[in-house]
Amino acid sequence: MTEIIQHLVDAAGLASLYALLALPVALVYGIMNLVNFAHGELIMIGAYGLFIFAAITLPLAAFLALVIVVLAALAMERAAFRPVRGSSPETLLVTSFAVSFLLQNAALMIFGSRPKSVETPSLFSQTVTIGGVHIEGVTILSVGLAVICIGGLVIFMKRTAFGMAMRAAAEDFTMARLVGIRANAVISGTFAISGVGAGVAAFILVVQGGSAFATMGLTPVIIAFVATMMGGLGSFSGALIGAALLGAGTVAFDVLLPTQLRSSREAFVYGAVLVVLLIRPQGLVPARRERV
Amino acid sequence: MASPRLRTITVAIAIALAATVLAACGSSSEEGGGGGEENGPITIGFATAQSGAFASYDKPAVDGAKLEIEKINAEGGIDGRKIKVVEADTRTDINGAREAADEVLANGAQFMMVTCDFDYSTPSIVEAQSHNVVAMSPCAGSTKFRTDVIGPNGFSMGTGVPAEGASQAEFASEKLKAKTAYVIVDPTIDIDKQSGAAFEQRWKELGGTIVGTDVFQQEDQSFSAQISRLRELPEPPDVIYLASYPPGGVRFVRSLRAAGIESPILAESNFDGSYWLKSVPGLSDFYHTAYGSMNGDDPEPAVNQVMAEYTKKYGKPETEIGALSGYSVIEALKRAYEKAGTTEASKLVPALEEFHNEKLAIGPTTFDKLNHITLDRPVRIIQVQNGKESLVGLWKPKKVPVIE
Numbered sequence: 001m002t003e004i005i006q007h008l009v010d011a012a013g014l015a016s017l018y019a020l021l022a023l024p025v026a027l028v029y030g031i032m033n034l035v036n037f038a039h040g041e042l043i044m045i046g047a048y049g050l051f052i053f054a055a056i057t058l059p060l061a062a063f064l065a066l067v068i069v070v071l072a073a074l075a076m077e078r079a080a081f082r083p084v085r086g087s088s089p090e091t092l093l094v095t096s097f098a099v100s101f102l103l104q105n106a107a108l109m110i111f112g113s114r115p116k117s118v119e120t121p122s123l124f125s126q127t128v129t130i131g132g133v134h135i136e137g138v139t140i141l142s143v144g145l146a147v148i149c150i151g152g153l154v155i156f157m158k159r160t161a162f163g164m165a166m167r168a169a170a171e172d173f174t175m176a177r178l179v180g181i182r183a184n185a186v187i188s189g190t191f192a193i194s195g196v197g198a199g200v201a202a203f204i205l206v207v208q209g210g211s212a213f214a215t216m217g218l219t220p221v222i223i224a225f226v227a228t229m230m231g232g233l234g235s236f237s238g239a240l241i242g243a244a245l246l247g248a249g250t251v252a253f254d255v256l257l258p259t260q261l262r263s264s265r266e267a268f269v270y271g272a273v274l275v276v277l278l279i280r281p282q283g284l285v286p287a288r289r290e291r292v
Numbered sequence: 293m294a295s296p297r298l299r300t301i302t303v304a305i306a307i308a309l310a311a312t313v314l315a316a317c318g319s320s321s322e323e324g325g326g327g328g329e330e331n332g333p334i335t336i337g338f339a340t341a342q343s344g345a346f347a348s349y350d351k352p353a354v355d356g357a358k359l360e361i362e363k364i365n366a367e368g369g370i371d372g373r374k375i376k377v378v379e380a381d382t383r384t385d386i387n388g389a390r391e392a393a394d395e396v397l398a399n400g401a402q403f404m405m406v407t408c409d410f411d412y413s414t415p416s417i418v419e420a421q422s423h424n425v426v427a428m429s430p431c432a433g434s435t436k437f438r439t440d441v442i443g444p445n446g447f448s449m450g451t452g453v454p455a456e457g458a459s460q461a462e463f464a465s466e467k468l469k470a471k472t473a474y475v476i477v478d479p480t481i482d483i484d485k486q487s488g489a490a491f492e493q494r495w496k497e498l499g500g501t502i503v504g505t506d507v508f509q510q511e512d513q514s515f516s517a518q519i520s521r522l523r524e525l526p527e528p529p530d531v532i533y534l535a536s537y538p539p540g541g542v543r544f545v546r547s548l549r550a551a552g553i554e555s556p557i558l559a560e561s562n563f564d565g566s567y568w569l570k571s572v573p574g575l576s577d578f579y580h581t582a583y584g585s586m587n588g589d590d591p592e593p594a595v596n597q598v599m600a601e602y603t604k605k606y607g608k609p610e611t612e613i614g615a616l617s618g619y620s621v622i623e624a625l626k627r628a629y630e631k632a633g634t635t636e637a638s639k640l641v642p643a644l645e646e647f648h649n650e651k652l653a654i655g656p657t658t659f660d661k662l663n664h665i666t667l668d669r670p671v672r673i674i675q676v677q678n679g680k681e682s683l684v685g686l687w688k689p690k691k692v693p694v695i696e
């Protein structure tokens with residue numbers, strides 16, 4: 001029994017992290033049909049921000065890093081995506097790849113290829129044991145931040161005028177504009193929120209790994225993309241379900257596969273994703289909207 | 293807007309220009325390679341990673357090589373022929389490795405130094421082979437540097453990674469008095485699979501018990517399943533053999549220690565260089581292998597001398613592996629050239645294959661008709677205690693398992 005609870009705790013930790021990765025990608029896709037592969041580089045910027053400011057106290061460093069990521073997200077939208085807004089999804093996708101490569105190589109030039117060590121308080125490197133179940137500090141952190149962020153986002157989307165404008169825009173962008181919602185404001189706001197998500201994810205990844213490096217955004221963005229695809233591109237709740245399933249599935253395969261097969265775990269996880277997409281090509285919770 | 297006619301002319305000019313450039317490349321590559329002229333300078337091509345992840349190994353390797361080249365040139369060259377260097381960046385990219393090789397070959401390379409990894413250097417070696425040029429990787433550790441795998445012209449100055457796994461097994465058994473071991477392999481790169489297998493085999497030969505094996509992936513975002521399985525053991529293992537590399541390997545070590553698993557960890561020379569230590573604050577009981585000690589306390593005077601000269605000229609290298617092996621690539625070329633009298637592969641390869649415990653700065657070097665990498669060279673064991681690295685000593689493996 002403890003063993004099962006242990007695995008559930010582990011799965012919850014990973015699913016929370018994946019949800020924090022997937023949500024911003026889903027939000028941006030919902031608003032402007034853009035699969036933002038440069039979202040990983042926002043995470044990387046956040047991690048380097050933590051590295052730069054780590055010398056001052058951690059809460060302040062985390063805040064400053066978050067500000068930098070949000071500014072970077074806004075700048076990214078203004079400089080790279082606004083000029084191609086409304087273009088075909090392919091154009092947007094290629095643009096996001098270009099931004100991603102550019103930022104990664106800029107980071108390589110500035111910081112070099114070696115990972116930069118970031119010191120984090122030993123508080124997060126502790127393990128709490130309750131009734132035989134071990135809960136790592138980073139698991140508590142991931143679950144806590146995911147609950148706060150997702151809860152905050154839900155309230156924001158449901159209760160504020162801006163949130164409602166975002167939802168309207170996600171459902172039908174043209175119609176939303178016809179009734180007077182300002183496109184620039186909504187899109188910039190969405191990017192800012194995706195920046196917050198990237199900053200929070202960067203914090204968790206740095207606490208977990210203790211380092212920042214140029215290519216650290218690659219795997220997270222692929223996970224985010226797969227989770228949103230599986231959940232239904234552009235759907236908020238779909239992204240959450242996709243992230244939860246992907247996290248739980250990864251832990252499940254890790255636990256259940258025999259040692260010889262474990263090195264091919266990714267093949268099993270993504271094989272399962274493929275099966276889901278074959279059965280439901282539009283994802284588990286398809287977005288409610290018509291695109292023109 | 294330009295008229296259609298004007299546009300056609302522009303396109304035509306562009307095509308003509310491109311053709312000229314291509315023709316120029318073609319003709320120069322015909323001139324270069326294959327030993328070429330026998331009197332002018334010897335041209336060495338560096339097709340290495342000057343950017344991307346492998347740059348931390350390859351940059352020191354290029355600097356180490358240049359250190360020896362300058363010395364040779366100051367003494368009048370090899371057999372009176374000075375050394376000229378041409379360089380191209382592989383960008384830590386497999387396709388880039390082929391392009392970089394083509395570029396240095398086109399610029400007349402008669403000998404090539406390639407990147408520090410088997411998979412990433414293979415495309416360069418294939419290109420070198422087709423131009424009858426010998427290519428040597430400074431610090432790739434894969435035992436696949438065999439003539440029946442990679443062809444006759446590819447070499448590595450590195451130490452075959454099974455020697456590292458075997459040394460760690462012997463060290464843990466004899467010095468740490470360990471009886472039980474847990475082996476964790478990150479199968480993303482080939483050498484980690486090889487070193488894990490070598491450790492396991494040698495450990496069993498020494499009478500030790502393997503209490504479990506596991507794998508994780510370099511890119512994994514969580515290691516909770518691996519940690520749970522380690523916790524489920526009735527007793528913690530005496531040692532954990534970790535076949536991985538930074539940053540994933542470092543994240544794994546951090547997670548292990550955060551989970552309260554304090555067993556001594558044994559690792560490869562991939563963990564060489566102290567840059568990552570701050571990621572695992574206060575780390576203790578961590579042992580990794582290395583090619584030499586950077587701190588002037590190496591048992592071999594030749595290593596200390598190269599490191600001192602290197603540090604004086606370029607500052608402390610990110611990894612000593614690169615600096616030392618790059619230096620020795622040029623040492624090896626000089627010794628082999630003095631026997632062969634040419635860079636032509638048909639004569640240079642047999643001269644290299646005569647190396648039997650040849651004393652180079654990196655240590656005794658042996659090549660033969662089958663193995664183009666040294667398999668039984670002594671390693672250094674470096675320990676980390678309270679977040680500080682120090683040399684434990686030189687370890688000459690008594691037996692190295694054959695891993696293919």
